[in-house]
Amino acid sequence: MQYFAQYGLFLAKCITFSVLILLTIGGLVTILRSTKQKSPAGQLQIRDVNERLRELADSLNAELLDAAELKRHQADRKKSQKQARKRAKQPAATVRPRLFVLDFCGDLQASAVASLREEISALLQIARDSDEVLLRLESAGGLVHSYGLAASQLVRLRQRRLKLTVAVDKVAASGGYMMACVADRVLAAPFAIVGSIGVVAQIPNFNRLLRKHDVDIELHTAGEHKRTLTMLGENTEAGRAKFREEMEQTHALFKAFVAENRPVLDLTRVATGExxxxTQALALKLVDGISTSDDYLLSRIRDADVYELRFRRRKALSERIGDSLGHWATGLRRAGRNALINEF
Structure with a gap:
């Protein structure tokens, strides 16, 4: 019996290993096939927000209303849908406005700008004068040039004279506020963090540690200010002064950009890096109203057709293979745990 038990366990392991190989091959084939079929850049996904919110309300009504009330509600819904279809056939001048919802969740490099630029490029080709864009923004800031590009993408909407609203549910600070100030209207949740119009930089220096161990660092430059502060070489007072000068220049550009896009601000009060x-930001005119993005959407679905836009970047083949192998490895570990439980 012990022999048959060991043989059965060996056979199960062989089958598991064979299935894993087949899944790997199948996954690679699927990835290669989808790579050929999909757009080389990615795909724009569109979701009807009005319909999603109606479905949520319908689910509650189905549970809470009695039969007569539910019947009346359904009759009203059919009437509303009929009116919507009728409006869709009317001339463009009488068509309901549209609200397009974008999301920007910023990291240090503002990497979400890769999707934002695609979404805005798509919008600018089909937008009507009555349309509006809502950007749900969340970012604590990051690299100057990265967030400068992100803000420039929003400027494209303003140049097209499209109404832009920015909603800050959690944080829009530093580079995040650089983006927010471009909007016609900025909304913030009561405890959202807003502002921080300032510049910060820090750099470690290991020169004394290296000298202690008799390690020399040579740095050769052409140009007096090609390098100011370094991590390994010996920093000078002249280098520090130049570095601080460059930071002040960056801060001045930041303040000028904010002043141009939001002239109501008292920059001497708010451009301190705080x-x-x-609610405090509203008093300082950093924002125009206190509201969550959810409340704003609920208020707009009554008179506008609301759509969420998401540009999904197509991952490189190596990324897709890595993700697939990661999922399979997770599944294999779970299967191994289950096998151990069953075995003992």
Whole structure:
């Protein structure tokens, strides 16, 4: 019996290994096939927000209303849908406005700008004068040039004279506020963090540690200010002064950009690098209203057709293979745990 038990366990392991190989091959084939079929850049996904919110409300009504009330509600819904179809056939001048919802969740490099630029490029080709864009923004800032590009993408909407609203549910600070200030209207949740119009930089220096161990660092430059502060070489007072000068220049450009896009601000009061909560930011005119993005959407679905836009970047083949192998490895570990439980 012990022999048959060991043989059965060996056979199960062989089958598991064979299945894993087949899944790997099948996954690679699927990835290669989808790579050929999909757009080389990615895909724009569109979701009807009006319909999604109606479905949520219908689910509650189905549970809470009695039969007569539910019947009346369904009759009203059919009437509303009929009116919507009728409006869709009317001339463009009488068509309901559209609200396009974009999301920007910023990291240090503002990497979400890769999707944002695609979404805005798509919008600019089909937008009508009555349309509006809502950007749900969340970012604590990051690299100057990265967030400068992200803000420039929003400027494209303003140049096209499309109404832009930015909603800050959690944080829009530093580079995040650089983006927010471009909007016609900025909304913030009561405890959202807003502001921080300032510049910060820090760099470690290991020169004394290296000298202690008799390690020399040579740095050769052409140009007096090609390098100011370094991590390994010996920093000078002249280098520090130049570095601080460059930071002040960056701060001046930041303030000029904010002043141009939001002239109501008292920059001497708010451009100190501090941040404020939503209600405080309203008093300082950093924002125009206190509201969550959810409340704003609920208020707009009554008179506008609301659509969420998401540009999904197509991952490189190596990324897709890595993700697939990661999922399979996770599944294999779970299967191994189950096998151990069953075995003992």
């Amino acid at each position: 941040h404020w909560f939503g």
